[in-house]
Amino acid sequence: MKPAFPILVAVVAAALAVKHNRALAAAPHPVRSTVGGVGLAIERKDGRYLVHSLIEGSPAARSSLIAPGDELLSLKSGSHPEVKVKDLEFEIVVDLIRGEPGEAVELKLRRPRVAAPLRITLVRVPITVAD
Numbered sequence: 001m002k003p004a005f006p007i008l009v010a011v012v013a014a015a016l017a018v019k020h021n022r023a024l025a026a027a028p029h030p031v032r033s034t035v036g037g038v039g040l041a042i043e044r045k046d047g048r049y050l051v052h053s054l055i056e057g058s059p060a061a062r063s064s065l066i067a068p069g070d071e072l073l074s075l076k077s078g079s080h081p082e083v084k085v086k087d088l089e090f091e092i093v094v095d096l097i098r099g100e101p102g103e104a105v106e107l108k109l110r111r112p113r114v115a116a117p118l119r120i121t122l123v124r125v126p127i128t129v130a131d
Contacts, residue, residue, distance in 0.1 A: 036101040036124035076106040
């Protein structure tokens with residue numbers, strides 16, 4: 001009679017592998033997509049949109065004109081009219097910043113302790129984001 005221990009180990013290992021694979025299949029995986037953007041991460045506070053951070057090497061970062069804490073006041077893209085962003089839904093503002101790579105977008109920003117707003121035009125590039 002052969003010992004049952006190796007068979008028992010094989011069965012337990014197989015059961016653990018199946019359980020592990022099911023857990024991996026059920027785990028949410030970040031979906032990555034490429035969009036046209038300027039590399040600007042924004043956050044919403046009290047109905048206003050503030051620059052949270054800049055993606056290294058992006059048009060926004062390379063411009064050296066935008067800083068975390070700047071308030072996004074409005075956007076203008078192509079021949080479309082300028083759109084004020086205060087109180088707009090977050091997804092709408094993100095969609096306004098995004099667009100086709102190669103297209104320009106003009107941002108109107110207010111910097112803390114600076115009287116006049118800044119107008120900065122950036123050209124969108126392909127940017128990979130996690131959805």
